[in-house]
Amino acid sequence: MIQAFAFYLFAVLVIASGAFCILARNPVHSVLWLIVAFFNAAGLMVLVGAEFIAMLLVIVYVGAVAVLFLFVVMMLDIDFAELRAGFVRNFPLGIALALVLVSELVLGLGALKVGGLKLGASDGSAMTATGQSNIEAIGALLYSRYLFVFEASGMILLVAMIGAIVLTHRQRSDTRGQNISRQVARRPDEATRNERPEVGQGIQL
């Protein structure tokens, strides 16, 4: 009973916050609704027994990606009227994209119902790995059967990261950098000196 109640609660909240994410006029509100949606999706994953994925979803998407997203959206000065202007023009494109996504969803569910895929039980619950916790089951698969795919995706991400740094990094010669160790090593007698100037005379700095 509690499980059914929790499922309907999370499911309704995911759909509602997803809708609000699109409908909100303010982009910051959109991002916050998106975060609520992520959070409730994590709740759904806990319910189907995928607690590791649920935690990863919260850590990676809510904890890191959405924070950066919010950071950028907060700093952007967005003209809402201009943003709304293209709505009618882009409407057909949006509908087409939505149709593609819906048909993919229907195809996937159909394949699962027919039995072409062995992802889990057809009632939607995950396949239980006997005597193994989530983390062990995923780890055992990632580091044995899918080792090369896993390593390759890691390499791609590394290249992407280095690429982003190379693209945005610029050497500037006109700025003075901080040398922290020199600053920390500085002592009062190196930085100050005692002078006793004559009356009416200044000090040469």
Place this chain on the structure above:
Amino acid sequence: MTSFFQDFYLLGWVHQWQLLHVTMGYAPAWALATIAGILLIAFPLMLGVAMIIYADRKIWAAMALRKGPNVVGPFGLLQSFADGLKVFLQETIIPSAANKALFLIAPIVTFTVALLAWAVIPFNSGAILADINVGLLYVLAISSLGVYGTVMAGWASNSKYPFFSAMRASAQMISYEVSIGFILICVVLWAGTFNLDGIVQAQKSHVWIINGFVANPLLFPMWVMFLISGMAETGRAPFDLTEAESELVAGYQTEYSSMSFALYWLGEYANVLLMCALNATLFWGGYLPPLDLPFLYFIPGTMISLGFFWLFLKILFFFFIFSWVKATVPRYRYDQLMRLGWKVFLPLSLFFVFLVSGYLMATHHFCDADQTLYSDAGQYARMQSSGVCK
């Protein structure tokens, strides 16, 4: 029920729970027991926060050769309650240009998140509200939510100082979470589990008769880094740049008053206590006594466990360290804070992940480890037969 709910123990009240279960049926008994457990943790925690604010002010005063709060109640013990009553009676001011809903939600988010993570802290062997097998990941997930209270407050206040503070907070917390993640991986590698109770059990007589990973030369530097990262993560001095009064008035709290301000206050200290509890649980043996001697586990002559006592003693010890640092160390400059996080802690913790995993592989740690460490016998058998152990 999924594994999330399966291994349920209510603060060690297993027998009462089973009694309830029989008389009421599973679901109502479960709901009742969980609510009781939440209240049993939350109320003492709030009381503890009130007292710890008093202790913080006393320690700070003592280090500055002052007396600190000494008027309300004996030795000023009731000072926090008087302050609480004061803010409760004040008027809640909402700036006219603020985003009202977010402005009011933000302190609630901070406060709630500060309480959430306590669900997986083991107070004694089996005395844990939610004994989930991804306990440490849950703590990471919850602590990564903490930044939203600050960022939302900064944006919703529609004021310059809170906004600067929010930008500082989001950059600071993300930076230190990365190194905290690597530090926790070292602990998890050694313990072989994400379950916090399992991590505590894995520290039993870790080095000779000392209970705790901190006695391990490979993990001691990790503990030092975890302590410092914890200070940065909770925004405590010397990393309290989000509320640096010389630059940002009061940072994200500038526009807050009355109870919404008090919620930030309580949430901040609950977070500090949580960091102390994590230090104790992950590195100092949690509810285990410091030394693995039989007479330290129970009150002499009885079978009453001293687990609570040892954990609280360790939490208080770490809180003293937090206060001590606050009273003595000057505030970091922002670029130095970022440099410490990205250029010192991140490479160092990554290096220690290699070092720890290399050591564990070289010594076949998981092959001759105690079988009881594993969540089930199957995992132990798989480790033995997987070819890792020769």
